[in-house]
Amino acid sequence: MPLTYAFIEYGGPDVQRFLDVPAPEPGEGEVLVEVRAAGVNPVDWKVREGMHRAFLPLRLPATLGREVAGTVVRTGPGVVGLAAGDRVFGSTVGGSGGYAELALLPAAKAARMPDGLSFTDAAALPIAAGTAYESLAELGLAPGQRLLILGAGGGVGTIAVQLAAMDGVAVVGTASAAKRAFLQSLGATAMAYDRDDVADRLRDLLPAGADAVLDLVGGDALSGVAGVITERTRVTTVADEEIAARFGARSLKRTGGTGTLPALAELVAAGKLDPCVGRVFPLAEAAEALALVESGHVSGKVVLDVAGRR
Numbered sequence: 010m011p012l013t014y015a016f017i018e019y020g021g022p023d024v025q026r027f028l029d030v031p032a033p034e035p036g037e038g039e040v041l042v043e044v045r046a047a048g049v050n051p052v053d054w055k056v057r058e059g060m061h062r063a064f065l066p067l068r069l070p071a072t073l074g075r076e077v078a079g080t081v082v083r084t085g086p087g088v089v090g091l092a093a094g095d096r097v098f099g100s101t102v103g104g105s106g107g108y109a110e111l112a113l114l115p116a117a118k119a120a121r122m123p124d125g126l127s128f129t130d131a132a133a134l135p136i137a138a139g140t141a142y143e144s145l146a147e148l149g150l151a152p153g154q155r156l157l158i159l160g161a162g163g164g165v166g167t168i169a170v171q172l173a174a175m176d177g178v179a180v181v182g183t184a185s186a187a188k189r190a191f192l193q194s195l196g197a198t199a200m201a202y203d204r205d206d207v208a209d210r211l212r213d214l215l216p217a218g219a220d221a222v223l224d225l226v227g228g229d230a231l232s233g234v235a236g237v238i239t240e241r242t243r244v245t246t247v248a249d250e251e252i253a254a255r256f257g258a259r260s261l262k263r264t265g266g267t268g269t270l271p272a273l274a275e276l277v278a279a280g281k282l283d284p285c286v287g288r289v290f291p292l293a294e295a296a297e298a299l300a301l302v303e304s305g306h307v308s309g310k311v312v313l314d315v316a317g318r319r
């Protein structure tokens with residue numbers, strides 16, 4: 010039976026287990042995928058903790074993880090355009106996790122992998138890079154405008170920095186001091202939230218304020234930069250709706266549009282976008298991978314190599 014890494018009840022890391030479960034059957038519009046790599050995201054531990062149970066009710070045990078890259082094994086009824094053997098990536102069907110040898114994907118949202126894109130890089134894209142891409146699309150900045158990204162050194166931030174810089178946007182990104190050189194290499198002016206006097210330094214860097222703020226941290230990190238948020242500053246958050254609301258921020262609503270993943274895949278395959286995969290763990294070390302993400306201080310993206318299996 011295929012292996013999954015699941016949580017048996019809502020709670021902390023002690024509710025996580027490896028389980029052998031029957032292979033899932035693809036339903037209407039779904040494809041069954043042999044997972045080669047799976048992305049690890051903060052949402053994984055938030056779902057395990059039960060923070061999303063009101064809008065994502067799950068039957069337990071539930072497999073962890075929400076995004077994979079792999080090979081189609083079987084297609085469910087009504088699927089057109091995908092067949093066994095196709096290399097695809099995308100977000101999993103609600104309730105079918107990614108930390109597993111087999112996962113279900115909605116066919117309509119699964120994207121084909123172009124030549125030159127590895128499974129590891131593809132698995133890093135659906136959630137974090139997809140969020141960065143759609144956040145920037147929503148902010149709609151023009152070349153020369155100034156964007157402040159809070160939490161620029163993680164999964165979403167490293168992609169947002171690169172995409173914005175590619176469009177000629179001037180990016181200032183906050184991260185811990187250890188990530189300063191890394192962020193600068195991606196195209197941002199880096200600001201160390203644990204070293205610099207952020208409020209003062211921001212006023213020097215952005216005397217007229219920021220045209221936009223992309224908040225990936227929330228809390229004090231967002232209230233601490235109030236000095237560069239003016240009437241015309243657009244603020245988008247994916248981290249803290251409550252504090253962001255004070256600044257008239259919009260919470261990103263992912264469009265789930267079919268164009269996002271192919272666009273990102275082409276950029277990576279062409280060598281124009283670095284998916285910034287900082288650590289790859291075998292599936293057997295899923296607990297360590299998730300603990301690293303749960304620490305809240307990763308560099309870039311964490312991915313599970315599922316081809317290595319047990």
Ligand SMILES: NC(=O)c1ccc[n+]([C@@H]2O[C@H](COP(=O)([O-])OP(=O)(O)OC[C@H]3O[C@@H](n4cnc5c(N)ncnc54)[C@H](OP(=O)(O)O)[C@@H]3O)[C@@H](O)[C@H]2O)c1
Nearest residue numbers: 051140160162163164165184185202225230247305306307
């Ligand atoms: N709503 C959605 O659709 C959606 C989608 C994706 C993600 N999210 C949320 O967005 C947030 C970020 O996601 P992610 O995948 O980028 O997380 P991540 O990969 O864990 O990265 C978080 C980054 O924030 C940095 N950080 C922590 N405290 C900070 C502070 N006070 N100031 C600046 N940086 C700080 C961390 O490292 P350092 O402290 O070392 O710099 C780390 O690099 C999470 O809350 C996640 O759940 C929401």
